[in-house]
Amino acid sequence: MSEATVIKPDLQFVNEIIKGGGESLKKCYQCATCSVVCNVTPEGNPFPRKEMVLAQWGQKDKLITSADVWLCHQCSDCTAYCPRGAKPGEVLNAIRKQSIKHVAMVPFFARIATEAKLLPVLFAIPMVLFYVILVVLGNAGFTAPRAEGNIMAYHKFVPVPVIDTVFILTAIFAATSAFVGIKRLWNGMKAQAGEMQSSGSLVGDIISSVTTILAHSKFADCNVNRTRQWGHMLLFYSFAGLAVVTTWAIVYLYGFELLGIQPFGPFHFGESPYPNSDPVKILALASSIAFAAGIVILLLNRLSKAGKAGMGSYFDWIFLTIVTGVGATGMLSWALRLADMQAGYFVYYLHLVFIWSLFAYAPYSKFAHLFYRTTAMVFAKNSGRDKK
Ligand code: SF4
Ligand code: SF4
Known part of the structure; x- marks a missing residue:
């Protein structure tokens, strides 16, 4: 029998994203429309759907130095087409803010x-x-x-x-x-x-x-x-x-x-x-x-x-x-x-x-x-x- 994977959410990270402009994060129901409409993402393992679920689950380590989070050009196509108003473009922007804090010299x-x-x-x-x-x-x-x-x-x-x-x-x-x-x-x-x-x-x-x-x-x-x-x-x-x-x-x-x-x-x-x-x-x-x-x-x-x-x-x-x-x-x-x-x-x-x-x-x-x-x-x- 395969072993269960235990996910430990970093709730403080989730709260910081929500407070930092990603207040609509929890509205996402993982339909993936955002990844379909994004013209900037590479095809394999596209963003921003996976970043939305990782952010909801508080997976700070996977997001804080993610190349995909920075490849996003904040064009907002995903936000415009999201059927839930989850604003993935804004959420990625809030994650980038946390990334800046994480790598900051001071x-x-x-x-x-x-x-x-x-x-x-x-x-x-x-x-x-x-x-x-x-x-x-x-x-x-x-x-x-x-x-x-x-x-x-x-x-x-x-x-x-x-x-x-x-x-x-x-x-x-x-x-x-x-x-x-x-x-x-x-x-x-x-x-x-x-x-x-x-x-x-x-x-x-x-x-x-x-x-x-x-x-x-x-x-x-x-x-x-x-x-x-x-x-x-x-x-x-x-x-x-x-x-x-x-x-x-x-x-x-x-x-x-x-x-x-x-x-x-x-x-x-x-x-x-x-x-x-x-x-x-x-x-x-x-x-x-x-x-x-x-x-x-x-x-x-x-x-x-x-x-x-x-x-x-x-x-x-x-x-x-x-x-x-x-x-x-x-x-x-x-x-x-x-x-x-x-x-x-x-x-x-x-x-x-x-x-x-x-x-x-x-x-x-x-x-x-x-x-x-x-x-x-x-x-x-x-x-x-x-x-x-
Ligand atoms: S952010 Fe919106 S479009 Fe993207 S997966 Fe979530 S609900 Fe769907
Ligand atoms: S805001 Fe970012 S993730 Fe959304 S469509 Fe534009 S480049 Fe893609």
Whole structure:
């Protein structure tokens, strides 16, 4: 006679999923419609039906480092077609939140970035940090000396070397956190897969996955949330554009100060602010417009599809709030500087707070999907899991 299998549910895990946006979990009656309509899942052993039953049974170990949970692109086709309103897309999102907490290098940061009750702490950390810097600089009254030509300039409010120091340290923290999280997730996925047959070309799998991400081709498989592809793509490439702008500004400043490169043609080596005709300003403006358009599309898409796809959880909204805050304060501080209005200094302070929040919490917030979904996609290719 075969032995009975005893399943030990982790009830705290079930409760955390329910509280974290998966409140409809228990409605699932395992009809499998969701796995049928999902165009992203591989065919063998498809998701998300099996994740729904594993979550109901509190099988934390099987879900917390599951590649399939991260392969989901949250397109919500399954949620739209679920006959029970169990919202499997939202449940998988709630499981991903638990996965982030599980692999986090600094668990308290993961709590700050994912729990609504810790929202004041989330913003208090960068607000205090930058206010202390302003006190040390003697600019705590949100004023600053004028720059050459009697113009308002934010580098007189917070000098560039101070900004560079704070954000280089923040970037090191975020990169280390992401590396630790990726390693823990990869090891967990490997342990679950057991004896896996490697494709033998990790580099090739990374290139192939990055190509898929750059083209956003997986989003094209979605039906209900098809417009999300364009919002996500605009946001993705605007971040890339703004990263180039930041690097470009560093080259301008230190190329002038350390290498003595003088302005030539349209390129203004030296201290900011640069004229609006400079290519770096044109790229910054184009990226900002793409950024704003991406945010608007994502917000409108989320609101207009709420009935079918769900409204999302705090986890989604706090990320969208921070991203929107970065864009809104960035554009407003730029406009206030052009209008020579002192309020620009306070808005610029808020801008620094939002940017720090975006980067420092990146491996702990919804932003982490950039690292962990990429990891899962590479793993799926490398282990043969992604076969259709
Ligand atoms: S989540 Fe909905 S569609 Fe999927 S198995 Fe459960 S009841 Fe069926
Ligand atoms: S949200 Fe989309 S990708 Fe994720 S399981 Fe549902 S249908 Fe598949």
